Amino acid sequence: MFNKVDQSKTPIFEAVKRYIADDIIPFHVPGHKHGHGLEELTAYIGETAMKMDLNGMRDLDFANNPTGVIQEAEHLLAQAFGAEHAFLLVNGATSGVHTMIMSACNPGDQVIIPRNAHKSTIGAIILSGAMPVYVQPEIDERLGIATGVSVETMRQTIRDHPHAKAVFVINPSYYGMAPDLKSIVRLAHRSQMAVLVDEAHGAHMPFHDDFPLTAMEVGADMSAVSLHKTSGSLTQSAALLIRGDLIEQHAVKQSLSLSYTTSASYLLLCSLDLARKQMALKGHELLEETLALARWAREEINQLDGLYVPGRELMGRPGFHDIDETKLIVCLRGLGLTGYEAERILRQQYNIQIELSDIYNVLPYISIGDTKETVGTLINAFKDMVANCPKGQDRMSTIIPQTPKMIVSPRDAFYSPKKVVRLEQADGEIAGEMIMAYPPGIPVICMGEKITTEITEYIKVLKAEDCELQGAVDPYVDHIRVLGMA
Ligand SMILES: Cc1ncc(COP(=O)(O)O)c(C=O)c1O
Numbered sequence: 001m002f003n004k005v006d007q008s009k010t011p012i013f014e015a016v017k018r019y020i021a022d023d024i025i026p027f028h029v030p031g032h033k034h035g036h037g038l039e040e041l042t043a044y045i046g047e048t049a050m051k052m053d054l055n056g057m058r059d060l061d062f063a064n065n066p067t068g069v070i071q072e073a074e075h076l077l078a079q080a081f082g083a084e085h086a087f088l089l090v091n092g093a094t095s096g097v098h099t100m101i102m103s104a105c106n107p108g109d110q111v112i113i114p115r116n117a118h119k120s121t122i123g124a125i126i127l128s129g130a131m132p133v134y135v136q137p138e139i140d141e142r143l144g145i146a147t148g149v150s151v152e153t154m155r156q157t158i159r160d161h162p163h164a165k166a167v168f169v170i171n172p173s174y175y176g177m178a179p180d181l182k183s184i185v186r187l188a189h190r191s192q193m194a195v196l197v198d199e200a201h202g203a204h205m206p207f208h209d210d211f212p213l214t215a216m217e218v219g220a221d222m223s224a225v226s227l228h229k230t231s232g233s234l235t236q237s238a239a240l241l242i243r244g245d246l247i248e249q250h251a252v253k254q255s256l257s258l259s260y261t262t263s264a265s266y267l268l269l270c271s272l273d274l275a276r277k278q279m280a281l282k283g284h285e286l287l288e289e290t291l292a293l294a295r296w297a298r299e300e301i302n303q304l305d306g307l308y309v310p311g312r313e314l315m316g317r318p319g320f321h322d323i324d325e326t327k328l329i330v331c332l333r334g335l336g337l338t339g340y341e342a343e344r345i346l347r348q349q350y351n352i353q354i355e356l357s358d359i360y361n362v363l364p365y366i367s368i369g370d371t372k373e374t375v376g377t378l379i380n381a382f383k384d385m386v387a388n389c390p391k392g393q394d395r396m397s398t399i400i401p402q403t404p405k406m407i408v409s410p411r412d413a414f415y416s417p418k419k420v421v422r423l424e425q426a427d428g429e430i431a432g433e434m435i436m437a438y439p440p441g442i443p444v445i446c447m448g449e450k451i452t453t454e455i456t457e458y459i460k461v462l463k464a465e466d467c468e469l470q471g472a473v474d475p476y477v478d479h480i481r482v483l484g485m486a
Pocket of ligand 1: 091092093094095097117118120170173174198200201226236238439440441
């Protein structure tokens with residue numbers, strides 16, 4: 001019989017509180033010993049936070065091999081998210097993405113991956129030795145961003161690669177666009193392929209019906225969720241969810257333990273415990289409020305001349321099955337500003353820091369932490385910005401480059417000899433490193449791909465916009481490492 005668990009329990013948090021109440025004399029790491037060894041930080045963040053900064057021990061369980069309070073907390077989290085098993089993560093959804101691919105694929109196995117996947121997916125490909133079969137997501141030309149992979153594209157790719165071991169899906173994208181995950185799961189499972197889902201931006205979705213269906217709800221095999229992004233826990237805390245019998249739990253545990261720290265932070269673990277409890281007990285109510293705020297902002301901003309915030313009207317296009325309305329894509333093309341310019345204006349003139357910007361858009365993230373006041377400030381900032389911005393033309397003719405061709409696998413490229421060339425001289429070379437605008441962390445060029453003039457020109461535009469470019473050894477990307485002898 002199905003046993004409902006008591007979601008008001010917070011076993012890790014309770015154990016930590018007991019440890020602190022016992023006033024134990026610590027002859028164990030961390031060496032700051034309840035904050036005495038780092039007084040300036042203790043004075044700033046408080047003694048309790050420093051006392052909670054503990055390491056694995058019998059009373060508190062061990063995150064690498066949970067048999068006590070962490071095991072109980074994982075069980076509670078699994079139930080809350082509709083999974084059969086959950087692992088608590090302290091190195092972001094990144095470690096979940098690595099583990100999903102490493103446990104589903106052996107070296108040489110094919111895995112179907114959308115080319116707009118986050119850099120953690122490319123990292124997983126290199127670590128596992130799996131061979132990526134890239135699929136193209138649909139592109140929304142007006143917004144200049146990728147939406148999702150259409151069911152048709154997925155069907156054809158599965159047909160063309162019947163021996164692939166797994167299909168990797170992003171649900172939803174950084175911008176809140178979700179593919180038809182249910183149909184993709186059906187297609188993949190008919191071909192005995194595991195479905196691995198990057199839900200870094202979807203950790204709140206199981207708790208309110210107005211969000212896209214989640215991986216666990218539609219029978220996918222694994223999902224990595226960043227609770228720190230949308231469910232209230234501390235930065236870096238996340239979870240890996242599993243269900244079904246295509247993936248063996250012991251293989252997941254083994255892959256995870258390769259890179260799992262042996263010093264998991266109890267601040268992070270406690271925050272996962274409390275965030276899970278809050279979402280399980282009050283998530284619907286909190287998200288009802290969050291959605292109301294996001295819908296209000298969308299409506300208000302859409303009335304402003306020159307701005308456009310896409311919403312439900314775009315749903316139903318190929319690759320864009322559903323939307324997470326809390327992600328507000330504010331398209332500025334009609335105002336003649338780039339997203340990067342708007343981000344700077346919002347920061348410098350209105351003291352607002354948004355989540356990300358790209359050539360055409362900014363993305364303020366609305367979450368359970370927002371209030372009428374914060375969202376009102378955002379709306380007013382956009383109103384003021386529009387009132388004070390001389391109406392420009394849509395001067396952005398930047399062409400988002402075609403996805404480059406993969407010449408060698410990312411893993412082979414990673415281990416190949418490399419030489420350094422100037423960016424302008426990289427045309428025709430094979431990239432030896434990935435370069436991405438961060439956020440969103442989607443590679444413009446991935447290692448092993450052929451560099452084209454379009455790509456170098458696009459990188460130059462991003463550099464001119466002072467966009468944060470990551471992945472290259474040269475932090476300013478004046479040079480790039482390509483395959484070849486130095
Ligand atoms: C789509 C996507 N997947 C995975 C990640 C990695 O998540 P984390 O930062 O929790 O490691 C991110 C982070 O931004 C992301 O945007």
